[in-house]
Amino acid sequence: xxxxxxxxxxxxxEEKEGKIAPVSLELLGxxxxxxxxxxxxxxxxxxxxxxxxxxxxxxxYGADTVYIYDQxxxxxxxxxxxxxxxxxxxxxxxxxIILYGATSTGKDLASAVATxxxxxxxxxxxxxxxxxxxxxxxxxxxxxxxNIMATILxxxxxxQMATVRPKVMKALSPEAGKTGTVVEEYIDLxxxxxxxxxxxxxxxxxxxxxxxxxxxxxxxxxxxxxAEGFKLIHQLADTLGGVVGASRDVVEAGWIEHHHQxxxxxxxxxxxxxxAIGISGAIQHIVGMKNAGLIIAINKDPDAAIFQxxxxxxxxxxxxxIPLMVQEFKKELV
Ligand code: FAD
Numbered sequence: 001x002x003x004x005x006x007x008x009x010x011x012x013x014e015e016k017e018g019k020i021a022p023v024s025l026e027l028l029g030x031x032x033x034x035x036x037x038x039x040x041x042x043x044x045x046x047x048x049x050x051x052x053x054x055x056x057x058x059x060x061y062g063a064d065t066v067y068i069y070d071q072x073x074x075x076x077x078x079x080x081x082x083x084x085x086x087x088x089x090x091x092x093x094x095x096x097i098i099l100y101g102a103t104s105t106g107k108d109l110a111s112a113v114a115t116x117x118x119x120x121x122x123x124x125x126x127x128x129x130x131x132x133x134x135x136x137x138x139x140x141x142x143x144x145x146x147n148i149m150a151t152i153l154x155x156x157x158x159x160q161m162a163t164v165r166p167k168v169m170k171a172l173s174p175e176a177g178k179t180g181t182v183v184e185e186y187i188d189l190x191x192x193x194x195x196x197x198x199x200x201x202x203x204x205x206x207x208x209x210x211x212x213x214x215x216x217x218x219x220x221x222x223x224x225x226x227a228e229g230f231k232l233i234h235q236l237a238d239t240l241g242g243v244v245g246a247s248r249d250v251v252e253a254g255w256i257e258h259h260h261q262x263x264x265x266x267x268x269x270x271x272x273x274x275x276a277i278g279i280s281g282a283i284q285h286i287v288g289m290k291n292a293g294l295i296i297a298i299n300k301d302p303d304a305a306i307f308q309x310x311x312x313x314x315x316x317x318x319x320x321x322i323p324l325m326v327q328e329f330k331k332e333l334v
Pocket of ligand 1: 221247263264277278283316318
């Protein structure tokens, strides 16, 4: 394998029901910077059924080329069919880097592709850079329980691959009317040869709260003492029209479901305002909220680590402060 044969940065464009996943647009922003530094093209790989019309969006968010597999067999995501298309495309055009969103689809696809290629895959990357002359991808992510940032390199194989969590990278502002090269691809896959079939899609009936989409997140930690005490967090969130977030210890205590957990093993959030109440500020929590616009911490311990990572810190007892805040905000917001 000669590394010179591999050129270009690619983003797998995740599509569902005719819409591109926001993380794919964020990755086009990150990919653009890598491609510019390397002076190579940025490509998007779009796989689906009836997806050609989405190419214009991929161009507007930064891509130079869009590789499209538009066939009925790709109507719904399946590991086998998508993996075969991506392998086909990668073997034919030889990109040096492929980025995927760390969504359930992206993680599934990237790991399947990595086992076949064979190459390395850095999962849940939070920072990306590239060496200008060698093209070596510098993919960083928290390691050893989040206590250090490890930069992972794939020195011997190409392409280099990474998954990146939603909301970590920034999408570029779309450039209306920007176009590029469309490369229409085809792979001969037959439904009768597919090992998996999607029989039915069952939608969840209870609506999950999406804390990663909220403008205001009021997060509570073990400092609230009990499930009963944690109700104060709900009260403040309701008053402000925000959603409830939590530390992992709170989730493990069973005070709230896992999809409210912020942090390394939870969700990454970037709200306009983030309240961290009764949360000590462990690194695994901080990595999930550090990019919030305004961080307000309440903790009774003046030496709590959270005060190193907030814009405003209030030293005091949450049980005294939250009721006062609710009372005052209610006056302001009527
Ligand atoms: P504590 O550390 O117990 O802190 C409670 C805080 O409340 C203290 O600072 C205390 O001073 C304050 N307090 C107490 N009473 C009051 C009061 N009345 N008023 C105001 N303040 C008060 N954690 C996450 O949150 N998210 C993750 O995704 C995550 N992933 C992890 C992954 C790994 C591999 C590991 C090893 C750990 C992970 N953790 C994660 C756990 C993390 O290390 C911490 O243990 C956890 O965040 C602590 O939760 P906490 O701050 O609620 O509790």
